[in-house]
Amino acid sequence: MIAGVAVVVPAHQEERLLGDCLAAVNRALDACPLPPHARHVVVVADACTDRTASIARSAGAHVVSTRHRNVGTARREGAKYALRLAHGLAGDALWLAATDADTLVPEHWIAGQLQLAREYDAMVGTIDVTDWSPRAPGSAQCFARVYQRGGGTGHPHVHGANLGVRASAYCAVGGFPPLPCSEDHALVTALEIGGYRVHRSRDLSVLTSAREDARARGGFGDYLTRIL
Template identity: 55%
Template sequence: MSIRPPDGGRPGTPGEYGPFEPPASYGTPVPDGAPLPYGSPALYVPRAARELAALAVVVPAHDEEALLPHALAALRRAARHPALPVRARVRVVVVADACADATAALARAAGAHVVQVGARNPGRARAAGAAAALGLFDEPPERVWLASTDADSLVPANWLARQWRWGARGWDAVVGTVRPLGGDPALAGLLRREAALYRAAGGARHPHVHGANLGVRADAYLGVGGFPSLATGEDRALVHALESRGHRVLRTRRSPVGTSARLHPRASGGYGARLARLALLAAAEETEPVRGAGPV
């Protein structure tokens, strides 16, 4: 999907998204360039960081014909956000991984660049998508930003604009949060409790990592070897490698991505799997007899 904001799109204005969010992970931008256009004048970014030219969104998908069109529609809206610079070149890469439905056809019809693999492995799928995305631009890696989301997720309208802006501020990667969408009405109370615990975890520096809300500068991504070929946890492994190498990683709660609260997730070990386990525990608690209670 090749999308450009409409002509006349305006750049973001100071304070449009609120005050500058302080660093919340390893490393901070270092004095090696002009002052930041937003936020504290004491912070600086490397000169190369101001020269982003392209942004690619990688979307792995396994039999997602029902939800993928909605995910791509949300990405189209985000690519047209007025705070995203007009010069930004945006491409969407859908990785159809072992699909037996119309996922690939729907992605092509929506204008996405489609990569088909048979790995049935999220790590390999994300890596294949990133490699294909880098081949779409005639730009050095330091000028390309790789964003990642999922086929069952809806990014907010300002998601790409913020990813771009954080990259321009000198961050090497951005690790965001998610919020559940839909789900079984009978589990509404469970989902609310889980959401409250999720929001409270870690304070300002949240501990969560989701492939549905992730972004990284391509040179940093390549420098740590990219997404590993893992069936689960490839996103966490990538972020761990970035932090271990001293890259500037921003963990932020802004612009959370809505993701399906379905209890039969496509990938094992992810957010959906956690919700499924919680649902099983809730069902077990409801059927377990009260200790000490005799027959009525």
């Protein structure tokens, strides 16, 4: 049974969007059945020279400051800090959730993951876009055609902006690798190879940005540029 949860958010120069992201994360944590002392948010301020760290602290998050400029390393450092926060809690009782600083999670996001944790070791969800104005006209329709949401209960996607994993499973496969992109795919592949139960949820979808100045080269922003 899950007795603690930590949400890890990597952030590079995210003073404009981070506040809304953390407000949504805090709403999702408040709506979950765990007590306040068992809920944490860890923001990894990676190579930031703006107000990212101070905004995170104002929102009640723990802040880890790094200079790696590498999203895989940032997620890894955030998860390591989250594990320290949960010192004394068995790994199978701690849930690690991940999202991005330009992303808005729904209010049922944590509660839904904890429900899935009764049967699964990890969850990967889908994404949608909040605002298509940074992209060319017709981008929303193109994305809707190309982004396959799958049938039944599955889908083919993995997003660092929308995943969760039991801490014991995360540690057993070595955690997020220090990659500049696709660290989320590498983690989920390692979990599946290791025989852990991964649920591909269509019900836990998050909203993210369509900005063209992507923080992680090769990530979702570049994916949009390729398909649109």
